[in-house]
Amino acid sequence: MARASKRDFIVETATGIFLEQGFKGTSIDMVVNACKVSKPTVYNHFPDKSQLIDAVIDDWLRAQKPIIPQCDNESALWCVLNESWWRDEAIAMYRLVIGEGWRFDEAAQHFWREYDAKWREYVEKYGKERHLSSEDIALLQARVSHELWTRLSHGGEGS
Known part of the structure; x- marks a missing residue:
């Protein structure tokens, strides 16, 4: 999977988790498990959960x-x-x-x-x-x- 598409896949997967579990209820481990990627892969794209939710909302808005x-x-x-x-x-x-x-x-x-x-x-x-x-x-x-x-x-x- 190419770097950009992996990022997009992480954001897409995380969107569903955040919408279902909320921000506090969503952990990076949950995203890692759902994406079936390593934790360093997620952290490489998103150094913390705040940056991940920023990307989730930004991508969601662009898709609307x-x-x-x-x-x-x-x-x-x-x-x-x-x-x-x-x-x-x-x-x-x-x-x-x-x-x-x-x-x-x-x-x-x-x-x-x-x-x-x-x-x-x-x-x-x-x-x-x-x-x-x-x-x-x-x-x-x-x-x-x-x-x-x-x-x-x-x-x-x-x-």
């Missing part, structure tokens, strides 16, 4: 290609959010960042800027395109945020 189509109505907006932004893996990433982001603050902030803020901007743009008042846009954003929090607290499924 949420669709940002024009929506003709609010029902279409909700479909876009459900299908493009709030998939199960995204909900798991939210849980990881919300629950333990203080342990990897820079990577967590990257997530908030590059993922969470993007769909919020999309909702605001939708409201402005429909000439909604500032108050109505704020209400729509509140409803959308409520739906996300419902998904976070109920295993990923919305109300």
Whole structure:
């Protein structure tokens, strides 16, 4: 396996472990065992767990290609959010960042800027395109945020 692809494989494998076990619950030994590589191999690419989670979040964000189509109505907006932004893996990433982001603050902030803020901007743009008042846009954003929090607290499924 080439050096770059080994790094990618470690990050890909670690992503699943972090999403399932959390940051504190994931050890380098768990990553080593899941990847079936030596500990020095992992440490060669990632000198510590913080650098590994940074790479996990960075790679995860680069892999996200949420669709940002024009929506003709609010029902279409909700479909876009459900299908493009709030998939199960995204909900798991939210849980990881919300629950333990203080342990990897820079990577967590990257997530908030590059993922969470993007769909919020999309909702605001939708409201402005429909000439909604500032108050109505704020209400729509509140409803959308409520739906996300419902998904976070109920295993990923919305109300």
